[in-house]
Amino acid sequence: MSVFSGLKFRKVYSPIHDLDPRIKFTYVCAIFVIAILYSELIPLIVLFLIQVPFVLLARVQREWIRSMRGAAYLAALIFFTNFLFKFLGAGYKVLPYDVETTLGLTLRFVVLVESFSVFFLTTSPDHLGLALEQTRVPYEFVFAFTTAVRFVPVLAEEAQSIMDAQKARGLELEKGNFLKRIRNYIPILIPLIVSAIRRSLELAEAMESRAWGATKKRTNLYVLKMHKGDFALVAITIGILVAAIYVRLYVPIPMLYDALTF
């Protein structure tokens, strides 16, 4: 569940929380694109560090660290599979360059998780929905999306009580070999899916009885407007993107191993 808590919004007031979600999302996408552009370790370290001030400014460091810890397992998996194939490909030798590329690939994943985590930690589902709506996404899709986001913690809570109920009937999740352990989760997943379906039907009925979709043209109480901070972030985003593309095209990037040894 720790990965989820890294994506769970908590209400705090900070300059980052006040930013226009559309701009924040553009920023996250820019980071995403840059992370894909590079596979070398040095630029990815830079990319990782660039985002730390955002986390500190938004005062979400504790939640952020938790989500990083949640991503650590997957990162480790990425590292080991890549490392294994490099190791086999190099003829059972551990080469420093291989280690560095593998670390780079892993860090790329970490950067992606990091940027999305910062975005979700600092953007309320309402705000996000508003942003989508005002970029002319059909309201049905916006509603489905915000509802999905909002129900993540509810489902996590439900999963916890299902686990408790099955443990009270002698289910031991950590028992048995790999296959048995996967099968252990069936008694958890089925009630979870059933209740999610039930819940969605109930929600649909409740919405229908409150005249959902009665008017075609909806208005909003809050309207998103760009402020000084938003323009600053636009500038930062464009700056980073341009710099990244320039470096990619014209500057040779040294390996960290060479930079350290020579």
Add this chain to the structure above:
Amino acid sequence: MIEVKDVYFSYPSGVQALTGVSLTIQDGEFVAIMGQNGAGKTTLVKHFNGLLKPTKGKVLVDGVDTTRVSIAKLSRDVGFVFQNPDSQLFSETVEDEIAFALKNFGYDASVIEKRITWALNLLSLTQYRKTSPFMLSGGERKRVALASILAWDPKTLILDEPTIGQDYEQKEKLRQFVMQMRTQQKTIIAVTHDVEFVAECNPRVLLMREGKVIADGAATKILTDPETLAHASIVPPQIAQIFLELPGLNLPKDVIDVYEAERILKKALEKQY
């Protein structure tokens, strides 16, 4: 015997749910735990089968510290029926649902067969043996959940909100069933908001408020004390209210049972006329 010694518990989110709870539940006792939402009732009973471990203090079940043994091991002696049956039902048939725990506890196939028949019979579910639990009504699903716990015949039974969503007839059956369990020297612990149900069963009552036990005693004593009840946001049962509202007639103040009330009122009426 369940001993709770100065237990404190706070959830990872930081919510302090129990603050210094101490109590002892003897074998064969019937205890109703009451109190407003968020008072810590469910949190407390989740300590009895090890689902939660105290942050401070100790919980001993038959002398064994719950932090030292697994939930599975404790559950053999302490059955826990959850409030919402949908958080446990997952099998294709009612029969498989009941067999689930028995298989987990490692019973033989022949024993499992016998236990299923016994449990289905006990809760009048025999005709649903091969039915999918998802096809049953809410009340029936609740009974299947109960049957799936009773099947391994635990010494102690914890019921979380057993009367919610049950019609009067089912409630009455549940009461009779609880009374039957008592004659078999089972310990029963019920978490409930239902004062009328508690009044009919007449158990020991524990009142909780903000993570503390604020009153502990016989139902006749606690359910007829409006001041204490008000602290836990509970209204006395209707019978008790009648007796509390008639001070002029010199009636006893600790009546919660319908039949006893009938007898006393008849006598009082005969005297008057």
